[in-house]
Amino acid sequence: MAFREQRKPHVLQLLTCFLFWWWNTCVHVEATSSNILKPGDTLNATEGAKLCSEKGTYCMYFGTTYDDENLANLYIYAQKDDWAVWTANREQSVDTNSAVLALNHSGVLKIESQHGEIILHSPPQPVNNSVAMLLDTGNFVLQQLHPNGSGIAVLWESFDFPTDTLLPGMKLGVNHKTGRKWSLVSWLSKHLPTPGPFSLEWEHKTISNENEAYITLRSSDEDLTKWTLLSTGQLINRNGGDVARADLCYGYNTGGGCQTWEDLPYCRSSGDAFELKQGYANLDLDLKRHEENSSYGINDCQAICWSTCSCVAFTHLYDNETGCTFFLWNSTKGTNIASEGDKFYMLVKRNHHKKQNKWIWPIVAIGVTILVICIFLLCCRVSRKRKHALEELKTKRMGIENEDLEASSTSSCAEKLEVVLKEEHDLKVFKYASIMEATNDFSSENKLGQGGFGPVYKGILPTMQEVAVKKLSKSSRQGLVEFKNELTVISKLQHTNLVQLLGYCIHEEERILIYEYMPNKSLDCILFDCTQNHLLDWNKRFSIIEGIAQGLLYLHKYSRHRIIHRDLKASNILLDENMNPKISDFGIAKMFTQQDSESNTTRIVGTYGYMSPEYAMEGVFSTKSDVYSFGVLLFEIVSGKRNNSFYTEERQLNLVGHTWELWKEGEVLKLVDSSLNDSFSEDEVLRCVHAGLLCVEEKADDRPSISNIVSMLTNKSKLTTVPKKPAYYVRTKVLGEETSTKEFGLDSSHENSLNVCSI
Template sequence: MGSQESSSMSLPILLLLTIVISYLFFCCIGVTAETNTLNQSDNLNFTQQLVSNNKNFTLGFVKPFVDYDNNNTYLAIWNSKYESPSSPVWIANRDTPITNASFATLFIHQTGKFVINRTRDGHPIQLCPGGETNNNNNVNYNNIKAVLLDNGNLVLTEVNSNGSVDRTLWQSFDCPTDTLLPGMKLGINHRTGRNWTLTSFLAPDDPSQGAFTLEWNPNSQELVVRRRGMSFWNSGILKNVSDDLGRMTFENLEVMESTLEYKYYRMRSNKSLDEEVFSYSLKYDPMDPSTYKSIKMRIDYTGAFSFAQNGLALSLEDLCYGYSTENGCAKWSQPKCRTDENTRFVLRSGGFANRPNSVGDGGHYDKNGTIGLADCRVRCWNDCDCQAYSKTVTVGCLTISKDTEFIPDPSGQAVRFYVIQRPQNERKTKKWIAISVSVCGVLLVSVTVIIFYWRWRRKVRKERRLLQLITSTDTIHNANELENDKDFAQNLKIFSFVSILEATNNFSVQNKLGQGGFGPVYKGKLAEGKEIAVKRLSKSSGQGLVEFKNELILIAKLQHMNLVRLLGCCVHNEEKLLIYEYMPNKSLDSFLFDASKRSILNWRMRVMIIEGISQGLLYLHQHSRLRIIHRDLKVSNILLDGEMNPKISDFGMARIFKRSELIANTNNPVGTYGYMSPEYAMDGIFSVKSDIFSFGVIILEILSGRRNNSFYDTKKPLNLIGHAWDLWEKGAGLELMDPTLSNSCFNQQFLRLVQIGLLCVEESSIDRPTISEVISMITNESTILPMVKKPAFTNLDSNIHANPQRNDTENNSINNVSISTMNGR
């Protein structure tokens, strides 16, 4: 019995001696170059670092809180590409800081454990004890190494003789601190008993374990924030998002839908015999560098659970007071002095003075180093004699009793306190408040009813007037007719003819941007300095008059970032003018088909332009009040603003559909050959699928840098569509690529867009996707694309000239000219 006890007691002593001897041997062997690997024969001192292969993450000894006068050293991992060591994502020794960095050394013990020596004589710190695979101190390893992976995970592995990984002995992802990176887990492993949770810092300058934890509840399928074990906030149930991306979100996180980064999150839960966990991943957009930045989930010392990329907090201690379950807050019993739901802590700057006859200074300081601001807040809230606590004291707790009087500092430079604010004179004013609320309620209801009735009548009159103007064949003779129309006055500005003459330098030739069927287009500059584009109706253009009325009524009602904006109009005698926002980069074709400018349109920019056009079409086809068919979509009608954002222009040929209408027929098709769908060009039938066909042609032109009608060899395909189909059938789709894209293009994404373009130009309109389906195909790589069928106009037999009787009467155009062509607006 005694020999067994002495043997068991000698094991820890032998382990300690082994660690000390290993440290003395390894202190002269270090990592000498930038690497992501620490071998068993190496050590890492305070001057050295491990850097992941993709340069995103760095491991090293740092002093992250020196700005708070905290000189303690910690072994930490941080995102070195987008953040500094002051924002670590993992800390190895959060509860055991190193006071003298010069003695800090990290090495791998032969028993398969990570160890930090923090003093000259040893005093080792084992990293995350209990998290390793091997807990047997008698087993020694001869070939183990640590690697900092590209996802921020520090992994200790046993290596085979051939260099391959045999098994993982330990990893930092199993010992999280306050941050959840993509690929980490929250939950429980039933096989090992490991429970993954996040624990907040105690204070902004103290990473030791604080008051809040973030856990995964597998039974209710929700995230839970606890404060010292008590439920504080919950995320609500994980559910599917009703969009085309197949994402999931939580009931109480719907606010995140308004942020740009949220679309890249892929949250999921996993339940098996071994584990029940929550995790998330990121769908990186290769064209959007912002998705590579430090996106992470974090629980901070105040209990705020946030997505750190945009700093949006999803649970805040300022929101949760235990009164209700609103916004995901938990409800708990309140002290007798805190039953009024209007009682809150308010952050104020100032000081406190003793009231007359009070005893003591009114303050009490508890210097306990294991409590932080969150604990102090609870202590003051539960103490009916407490009226404030200090924000300046981050560790320990300074509370102020209600025997003192708060004296505010208007300058805001004094010490800041969280002061309890109660409703004033509640009993005396309750009766008057009730009377005032009743009277105001009656007045408010009456005014609201009158306003709604007036708006309803106004809306009815507006719709009738718009309908009359759209269907009327009468012309507009002067601006007074529009100025007197209050409905128009609220939607667009009526410019004076004199102001337009001044802006365009009396329609000088130097200001002319282009010429179309509508008439010439001029650049102008208003008196206040705003640049504009002016369409001037040609006196002899009956076609232009139709376009003038169409755009005047239609575009004034459309508001979207990917549609050109109509600023106003001008009617003066025979002069009829449309005034637009000016597009400094002119039209897409001026870049795409110009050999000297084409290289400016790199791959990222072309994808952005395709996505922008699709968003504009989605608004026209589905999200505007009436369904709108453009009917003349082409690259020359895509204008580019100063940041190269695409805007669809020229709505003179557009047609309005009611929601119940799907297709329409015309005896007078209008548009541009090469962009017109076969059913529209040959039979006059048009629908939203007509615009989809035109969009498919634009996609192929953007990808190839060639015009659809730039093919003249009768032995080869008739046009770009036929050329793209010929290459696709041969499995040579990459040969369609514009040569200027060879260094910036992603081949798989290019082929996917070629396939989408060919799907849009299918012979049958039924086979073409809707614009919402197209957007899903573009933005969601997991969407399976249909097989491509032979598209329209791939040979002479399907040429639209097969019906020559219509050529004399149709209002079509060839090459690239329709009713309006311009270089820019």
């Protein structure tokens, strides 16, 4: 009887359970359809699921992206104009079918999807009785409630994380207590909420209170003021009118508070401007160029087109208004301007002359007269220099390469070279005055080192970017030919293991190269310094070896042109802040089509000890010449010793010969740098030495390609190819005296790197 009474539920119990289930269900549905999320509630990324403010002024929901309906962002929309005023996850879209906005019972507010989660707020310790609500101000807040329903504290609010829109109550400024800055950042395009190129900040000069400095908007309830920073650079008031126009701040325009650019293309004139046109442009594919980088917005396209003299118009490449299409030279001739068709921005050349007073003309006449006199004197000076240069050219050795001879004759003065470089390469041209300012007038405190080419200085640009300034001295053996060669080659290259050339400067007889700054200087500075080589443990050394190999692989195989470096050595390997290697100094590099495999020259340039025998003896060079140099570099990295300094009175061997002897004796591990203290991988050392001996074989055809070397270093399979006796086995003597590092052509010794070890 008692058993049956336990199995038979009481009517009151059933009613209680039903009411409890109904309350939980109703509360969840009500929460996702009202302005409140309670602990355990979610807002799903499904059609129609919204969280609206009490008066319906703003609503929050997941919206799909323009180019992919399977990806979504969580937006707050102003219902009146259907305009997104805030984005929760602008840098990381989520899966539409699984995304939810959730508030858990510990007070964590987050967006979850099958790809992971995005935390909007996570308290240091669990918080009870918290709710998230969308207010009629447009602010989405997370606050802790008292059991009686009154608010205790605001834990998080969307107003603290503005995107592209400033609403009344939002702040522009800085919180001095937390360090948080309040600023607006535009969308990449009007379809993509990804952070774009423009930002709006308040440069405060007063303090609002002891903790904050900010400005904010005020408006009446009837007509809310909303500022939005568009992807074009316009700052608009949603209720009508422009607040500011950053999109007009380019070129020579100084209206509306704009400033002129420091470095203006010589091909642009005052009054030149881009105008939005619509119609059908000329579709000559030979006169169009595409930039497929989807991180470029329309203003990036404008900046590139403005600085490229051959560009006359541009538009976006993709439907979401990213990427660029550039129209070159006369590609817009025959364009039909109409009310239909494609929209594009065309460069309109015109001069806006204000009404001039009569006294201006005499001044102009005097100025023209002075200019003519100056030009005449300049021509005389150039003529004398050219005559002197031709006389010197006749005295040079007859073995100079035809291609260098042609380059020298066409580049007889720095002015002509600068014009050619501007037309052919998209490299930044720095003003000499800005370089002087960046290096503190080339002060000795900024000097990094001194090489045969001239001094190297550290500089700081106005953008606070650190750079290395390589200033070729007037007596440098690296002339205009090699200077142009380095610019020509490196401007076509982009790889993580190649040093980045930022630009150049030509001022009178000065030739200056500006590179990214490498804080750890060159490899030889650390590797061959007994006080610093402990910084390079085996893992770092092997990583450096792999990085150099990857850089060579790109040069030999994957770049648009096949590049032969011809001077690969430790001083031309630069190290960034993380000890990642970057190949530098392309002054004597040679560029070929991918179909060419080798060439020959009568002008031998490079560094003795790293040069392959066929190049040093016969002038024949190919990708296998770089492979030989890489082999020597491998031995130096493993041993921590220079190739040309490893010998004893009893055994006149260089490092290559010493390595070969250890290989024959089965004692390869004795080659390892003693500073490593036996903390290294024996397998990796053996693999490096084995690959290095294959690289330094006498015949170029017997050496492996750089792609095979990368495979040898990265694969764990056993190497089966047996190396032969290397080319340079013993240290050379000339007339009974031992030779040191010998330089050929323009190159200098190990001190001549971009970042020199010492002065």
